[in-house]
Structures are given as C-alpha cells and as structure tokens.
Amino acid sequence: MEKLQAALARAREKREGGSPSRPAQGQAHTRVKSRQLQRSEALSSVWQGVPAAEPSTRRMQQSRIFAASASAEAASFDILRTKLLLEMRRNDWTRIAVTSATAGSGKTTMACNLIAGLGRQPEVRGMLFDMDFRRPSVAKFFGLSPNSNFADFLEEKVSFEDQALRLDQNTIVCGQSRPVRDPAQLVTRARTAEALDEIQAEYMPDIMLFDLPPVLVSDEARAFLKLMDAAIIVAAAEQSTVSQIDECEREVAGYTNVAGIVLNKCRHLSEGYGYSY
Ligand SMILES: Nc1ncnc2c1ncn2[C@@H]1O[C@H](COP(=O)(O)OP(=O)(O)OP(=O)(O)O)[C@@H](O)[C@H]1O
Ligand SMILES: [Mg+2]
Known part of the structure; x- marks a missing residue:
C-alpha cells in the first residue's frame, strides 16, 4: 500500500497547495468529491509507474x-x-x-x-x-x-x-x-x-x-x-x-x-x- 499512500499524499499536497482556504459552504460534499479525485489521481500515478509497452x-x-x-x-x-x-x-x-x-x-x-x-x-x-x-x-x-x-x-x-x-x-x-x-x-x-x-x-x-x-x-x-x-x-x-x-x-x-x-x-x-x- 505504500505506493498508493505516497501518491495520495502527493495528490493532496498538489490540490491543497493551490487553494489554501477551504470552502465554507457545502463542505462535506466538496470534501468527499475532493477525496475521490485525490484517490483517482493517486491511483493513476501508481499505474503510470508501470512501464508502457507497444504491442505489435x-x-x-x-x-x-x-x-x-x-x-x-x-x-x-x-x-x-x-x-x-x-x-x-x-x-x-x-x-x-x-x-x-x-x-x-x-x-x-x-x-x-x-x-x-x-x-x-x-x-x-x-x-x-x-x-x-x-x-x-x-x-x-x-x-x-x-x-x-x-x-x-x-x-x-x-x-x-x-x-x-x-x-x-x-x-x-x-x-x-x-x-x-x-x-x-x-x-x-x-x-x-x-x-x-x-x-x-x-x-x-x-x-x-x-x-x-x-x-x-x-x-x-x-x-x-x-x-x-x-x-x-x-x-x-x-x-x-x-x-x-x-x-x-x-x-x-x-x-x-x-x-x-x-x-x-x-x-x-x-x-x-x-x-x-
Ligand atoms: N474463435 C477462434 N477461431 C479460430 N481459431 C481460434 C479461435 N480461438 C482460438 N483460435 C486458435 O486456436 C489456437 C489455440 O488458441 P489458444 O492458444 O488461445 O488456446 P488455449 O486454450 O490458450 O491453449 P493452451 O491450452 O495451449 O494454452 C490458436 O491457434 C488460436 O489462434
Ligand atoms: Mg493458452
């Protein structure tokens, strides 16, 4: 799980770095969406770590x-x-x-x-x-x-x-x-x-x-x-x-x-x- 955790931390950092203040309204929904996005970005980056191949x-x-x-x-x-x-x-x-x-x-x-x-x-x-x-x-x-x-x-x-x-x-x-x-x-x-x-x-x-x-x-x-x-x-x-x-x-x-x-x-x-x- 370390690779995924590390990728999650990177995704979180990237996201929070750009918008330091959290939204005041609809926070719960926004947070869930944001967590889902982070998770999906983190997973994508773990998959990107596998070398791409060109099948014939x-x-x-x-x-x-x-x-x-x-x-x-x-x-x-x-x-x-x-x-x-x-x-x-x-x-x-x-x-x-x-x-x-x-x-x-x-x-x-x-x-x-x-x-x-x-x-x-x-x-x-x-x-x-x-x-x-x-x-x-x-x-x-x-x-x-x-x-x-x-x-x-x-x-x-x-x-x-x-x-x-x-x-x-x-x-x-x-x-x-x-x-x-x-x-x-x-x-x-x-x-x-x-x-x-x-x-x-x-x-x-x-x-x-x-x-x-x-x-x-x-x-x-x-x-x-x-x-x-x-x-x-x-x-x-x-x-x-x-x-x-x-x-x-x-x-x-x-x-x-x-x-x-x-x-x-x-x-x-x-x-x-x-x-x-
Ligand atoms: N629908 C099909 N029509 C014609 N030929 C096919 C079809 N499906 C597979 N073949 C051919 O049958 C042969 C055996 O296929 P495949 O290697 O996929 O079977 P397999 O069950 O994996 O065999 P093995 O048990 O040896 O691993 C191959 O030459 C394949 O191209
Ligand atoms: Mg076979």
Whole structure:
C-alpha cells in the first residue's frame, strides 16, 4: 500500500497547495468529491509507474486479438466483457480465471481479447496475468518481450514494475517469456497468495484476469482456482466434448464460482453473433 499512500499524499499536497482556504459552504460534499479525485489521481500515478509497452499490431492480428479497436470482430468480445463486468459488480468479484477442460480451446485468445477490449474502456482498470506456467503465451500473443517474468516477481526476484507492462492507461499485462520448471510448487506457495493480495491492494484493479492451464490436465490450475473469485470456462466447438465440459465445470465449481461457459470456435452462428465466436 505504500505506493498508493505516497501518491495520495502527493495528490493532496498538489490540490491543497493551490487553494489554501477551504470552502465554507457545502463542505462535506466538496470534501468527499475532493477525496475521490485525490484517490483517482493517486491511483493513476501508481499505474503510470508501470512501464508502457507497444504491442505489435501484426502479432496481435496473427494471434486473433481483435478487441483493441471497435470492429465487427471485436463485437462478441465487447458483449462478453460487458456481461462479465455486470456479473462481477453484482457479485463483488475482482479475480477471474480463464480456463478450459483440455488444451487449445482458446483461453489465451479470449483473455487477451478481454484485456485489449478493456483498453477502450478507460473508467475500468484491468490486469491480465499469465498463470499458464507450462505453456505461457500472453506476452507472445501481444508481441511483447518483458525483461522479467511474472514468476520472477512471485519468487521475489524482481519488483512488480520490473516485469509488468502497461498496454493502455488502464490495462496491465504480466507475462512470461519462458516456462516455469515447477509450476505446482510456485502456485501453492503462501507467498503467491500474498503477492496477489498486495497487487490488488496497491493497484486496486476493477478486474484481474488470469490465463490458466486446462483444469483436467493440470494440478496447479485446481490449486490456483482457490484464489479466484470466479472462473470462465472456454469450450471449443467440435473439440471439447460435453462430458469434458461437465467434468471441468464440476471441478471448477469445487474451488470457485463458475461465471459462465463460453463456446468458442463455433462455425455455425448467424452473422449477428460476429466473427468466429
Ligand atoms: N474463435 C477462434 N477461431 C479460430 N481459431 C481460434 C479461435 N480461438 C482460438 N483460435 C486458435 O486456436 C489456437 C489455440 O488458441 P489458444 O492458444 O488461445 O488456446 P488455449 O486454450 O490458450 O491453449 P493452451 O491450452 O495451449 O494454452 C490458436 O491457434 C488460436 O489462434
Ligand atoms: Mg493458452
């Protein structure tokens, strides 16, 4: 919390420095407004402390990340994002895992599109963490080359700002450029849970998205789900079977809330549902 407190003190100083005398009328309302403004300015300055990155537009296209700009391709992700945010507000959720039954159903594509779409919604602050430590791909999907990995931060080798990259004013990505040798050990460490709490307290994101490994083939996904508020299950049409999706949903529900199941790679939708999703 120190960074936020320091930023708050700076914001307060700036504000009070310019207007030494307090207003005599409507003070309570003015003070509340002023505190909200200070808090928002302080938070912005904490987010500005994370280095800005320039993702590769070509790489994003290749990775099917379409949601960074408004388009027909982005429409389905925009709907999903809005529904998710509404559900999150209703339930007071912040941490959302993106998982699946088996590999290759489109988790990373979906998580990257969600965070890219949030870049167009400046009033919402979002973070995406690559927690698929065996097959990390978030940084690759954006064409980013972080100096350090999110796992290095969890292992207390680097600071948060050394590995996090800011895509927009309001979106941050924590990626991995190489696999982690023992992901189960890393995920189950008490320090990992503490680190997530600290990030949440310091940066106060509205949404923390976590790209997870598939539940049915990875032990660490289950361990990690315990730290989540809810999970989205991504199922691939013509690839995931109903029994796999059922089993995955049961597993996930044993550890956290199921926010919903998204059917991806569906070729038989009418045009009104947008490209491919
Ligand atoms: N809607 C879609 N239509 C066509 N191809 C898609 C769609 N969504 C994802 N893909 C492609 O499917 C492949 C797997 O997608 P992705 O890497 O996002 O899945 P994943 O669930 O994260 O996989 P893994 O379990 O290996 O991490 C990628 O080549 C991706 O471009
Ligand atoms: Mg993936």
